[in-house]
Structures are given as C-alpha cells and as structure tokens.
Amino acid sequence: MMATTTRTAGKAPLSAYVLSIVMALVLASIVGAIASVFYDENRLLGFVIFSACTAGTFFALGWVLFVSKYTVEEDAHAEDNIEHRWYDKATSGAFHDIITTAGIALFALSVTRLEVSGTAVLILLLTLAMASFGLRFWAAKRRDS
Structure with missing residues (x-):
C-alpha cells in the first residue's frame, strides 16, 4: 500500500492510542492462543512467540484504524x-x-x-x-x- 498522504492534520486523542494498543494486544493474544493449540510440547512458548511475532502488525493496524484519522490527511489525488x-x-x-x-x-x-x-x-x-x-x-x- 503506497502512501496516500500529503501532511499531518494534528494529534490524536489519548483514547485513540489506547484503543490502538488494546486492539493490538487482544488480536496478538488471539493469534498466540490459536497457535498454542498446535504446540503440545510447550504451549506457553508457542503463545508467547506467535503473540510477539504478530504484535507489530497489529499495532500498525491499530494505528491505521484509530490514530491515523486524526494525524494524517488523505491526498485527494493519490492515484496521480x-x-x-x-x-x-x-x-x-x-x-x-x-x-x-x-x-x-x-x-x-x-x-x-x-x-x-x-x-x-x-x-x-x-x-x-x-x-x-x-x-x-x-x-x-x-x-x-
């Protein structure tokens, strides 16, 4: 996905950052829990590894969903x-x-x-x-x- 922005619009409220972090932690934990089902030897290790590996992606998704609408202004002519x-x-x-x-x-x-x-x-x-x-x-x- 290419950048479709020209400038920042301002600062997001604290609640947007909190929502972003909470969503990331919940989704990463869900992925970790699902993965741990398949690791009979050490379920906790499977949970931790998969949660940690997916957390960054979910933090980015949370930022896009909750924070970016306050901090990024879309470029109306991004396709050009x-x-x-x-x-x-x-x-x-x-x-x-x-x-x-x-x-x-x-x-x-x-x-x-x-x-x-x-x-x-x-x-x-x-x-x-x-x-x-x-x-x-x-x-x-x-x-x-």
Missing part, C-alpha cells in the same frame, strides 16, 4: 502520483513472475515426482514476491528519475 504508477507496475510484474515461476515449479515437481513441504513452497513464493516487487519498484523508480 508517480509512486502509485511505480507501485502498479511493480505489483503487476511481480504477479506475473509468481504465476510463471509457480507454473514452471509445478511442472518440474510433477515430472520429477519430488515432494516438497507446503511451508517451504509458501516461504519461497513469498520471498519471490517480495524480491520481485522490490526490484521492479526500484527499476521503475530509476527509469523515471
């Missing part, structure tokens, strides 16, 4: 920004990279009958998507500057 065009180019190119790579990998795995874990496949696809997007965004930015 050059960064938005770079983002569109990078995401569409990365999508094609993923589809092509997944198709070739599926063909290779089908022919060789090699077994690969779902976790490994998803990690590789996510890594490919992030790398492809990053490189394509950087290339679009360099081309236009």
